[in-house]
Amino acid sequence: MTATTLDPKTALIVVDLQKGIVGAPTVHPAGDVVANAATLADAFRAKGLPVVLVRVTGGAPGRTEGDSARSGQQPPADWADIVPEIGPREGDIVVTKQQWGAFHGTDLDLQLRRRGVTQVVLTGIATAIGVESTARAAHEHGYHVTVATDAVTDLDAGTHRTSVEKIFPRLGETDTTAAIVKLLG
Numbered sequence: 001m002t003a004t005t006l007d008p009k010t011a012l013i014v015v016d017l018q019k020g021i022v023g024a025p026t027v028h029p030a031g032d033v034v035a036n037a038a039t040l041a042d043a044f045r046a047k048g049l050p051v052v053l054v055r056v057t058g059g060a061p062g063r064t065e066g067d068s069a070r071s072g073q074q075p076p077a078d079w080a081d082i083v084p085e086i087g088p089r090e091g092d093i094v095v096t097k098q099q100w101g102a103f104h105g106t107d108l109d110l111q112l113r114r115r116g117v118t119q120v121v122l123t124g125i126a127t128a129i130g131v132e133s134t135a136r137a138a139h140e141h142g143y144h145v146t147v148a149t150d151a152v153t154d155l156d157a158g159t160h161r162t163s164v165e166k167i168f169p170r171l172g173e174t175d176t177t178a179a180i181v182k183l184l185g
Contacts, residue, residue: 003146003175006183007119010146011050011112012040013138015102015124015131017086018055020079026125027160028153036151036177037123038085043181050115051092052108055080056130058098101133109141119144121180123151128159135171145172148180 014037022030041051057080080096088094095106102108112120120143124131131152138145147168154160168174175183 001169001173003173003179003183006121006146006180007144009049009116010044010119010121010144011052011115011117012044012121012123013052013054013102013108013134014041014082014086015054015122015134016056016126017053017083017124018079019081019083020075021056021125022083024125024155026153026155027127027157028150030125030153033123033125033151033153034083034085036148039177040121040123040148040151040180041086041089043184044121045089045091047184049184050112050117051087051089052095052102052111053082053086053088053092054095054097054102054108054124054130054134055082056097099133100129101137102130103134103137103141112143117143119146121146121148123148125153126159127152127154128156128163129154132163132167135168139171146180147172147174148177149174150176 044051093111095108097106120138135145
């Protein structure tokens with residue numbers, strides 16, 4: 001479903017657009033995703049609406065095949081730094097997570113509720129991991145959810161497509177960066 005409206009108190013949530021992730025090989029060029037997310041962030045800031053920058057610095061304690069911490073690999077020192085095109089800028093909310101989703105184990109819900117936020121627009125990498133987990137939790141917390149489909153990408157085409165075509169429409173609305181900026185007015 002295309003985006004029809006944005007609540008007066010809508011926040012932008014940018015998921016994992018950090019130096020250690022944007023360099024990964026993705027379905028859609030990460031540079032395009034970063035540029036679209038930056039456009040949204042600038043538009044939200046211009047309207048005085050919250051911009052939340054989410055970064056991941058660890059992982060859940062369960063064992064997985066891709067667990068680099070258990071393999072002894074250490075990420076570069078700037079791995080978790082938000083890309084400079086996005087921020088952070090003065091007034092942005094920075095959330096550091098250890099899970100896939102931005103709500104579990106963080107103060108994100110509290111930060112949004114303190115500001116009276118009723119809707120969230122999501123962008124980021126990876127579509128089927130951090131973005132989808134955050135979208136599901138936002139929906140479960142009672143927020144209206146909108147996903148900017150040209151501001152998300154994944155490492156896998158199949159999971160990206162499933163999230164965009166099957167999951168996100170069940171959680172809320174989807175649309176392009178340009179359409180969302182237009183709704184901001």
